[in-house]
Amino acid sequence: MDTFLEGKVAVVTGGTRGIGRAIAEALVGCGASVAICGRSEAGVAKALGDLGPKVVGKAADVSNPEEVRALFEFVVERLGGLDILVNNAGLGLFSSVAETSIENWQRTIGVNLNGAFYCSREALSRFRQRGGGFIVNIGSLAGKNPFAGGAAYNASKFGLNGFSEAMMLDHRHDNVRVSAILPGSVDTEFDGPEGASWKIAPQDIAEIVLSVLRMPARTLISRVEVRPAKPKK
Numbered sequence: 001m002d003t004f005l006e007g008k009v010a011v012v013t014g015g016t017r018g019i020g021r022a023i024a025e026a027l028v029g030c031g032a033s034v035a036i037c038g039r040s041e042a043g044v045a046k047a048l049g050d051l052g053p054k055v056v057g058k059a060a061d062v063s064n065p066e067e068v069r070a071l072f073e074f075v076v077e078r079l080g081g082l083d084i085l086v087n088n089a090g091l092g093l094f095s096s097v098a099e100t101s102i103e104n105w106q107r108t109i110g111v112n113l114n115g116a117f118y119c120s121r122e123a124l125s126r127f128r129q130r131g132g133g134f135i136v137n138i139g140s141l142a143g144k145n146p147f148a149g150g151a152a153y154n155a156s157k158f159g160l161n162g163f164s165e166a167m168m169l170d171h172r173h174d175n176v177r178v179s180a181i182l183p184g185s186v187d188t189e190f191d192g193p194e195g196a197s198w199k200i201a202p203q204d205i206a207e208i209v210l211s212v213l214r215m216p217a218r219t220l221i222s223r224v225e226v227r228p229a230k231p232k233k
Helices: 018-029 041-051 065-079 102-130 151-174 202-214
Strands: 009-013 033-038 055-059 084-087 133-138 176-183 223-226
Touching (some): 018 033, 018 202, 033 065, 055 065, 102 151, 133 151, 133 202, 151 176, 151 223
Parallel strands (some): 009 033, 084 133
């Protein structure tokens, strides 16, 4: 077993299902202690029952800075510190601009972009105590390829790309590495009914996260674009 993350503590937002859950499982498999969050207490409790004793969790809405602060305080209290943050929590509400409500716009930006900022800000202050850390932002190819009906989602993911690169430049000399992973269609509930064999598997994204984390400290993979090898025609 490869335990290169033994002794490390990671937070995975949106870690109760889909990509986030696969990432949490992969990190645990490599020796890390992991904290997950999800919006509902029931969802977190169910995931914890499946993920095992090295995983703790707390319900938190990442678009709420007070709940984010409480989440990171919980992590440090339970696990003793923080080394890795995976900003995975995401929301997709799709409609034309004219038909997009202000509430849906704010909710999409709030979760997908503001949430990454709130979590990263909390993580960065704690990385100082560990001499550095790693932030992996799970973005989307929709952050570089707009599509009709996706204005709010596109805006949030374009913003996340810019945020990731700026944060990398801000903190690379603080021993903080920042990577963005931009998947195409992944076989999760988010991307429609599960079971489409041509789509990327959540476990594939988790493997990419591990590959990024394995890089020597002198090297940073700042962005990874991931597509289905044989998309549906």
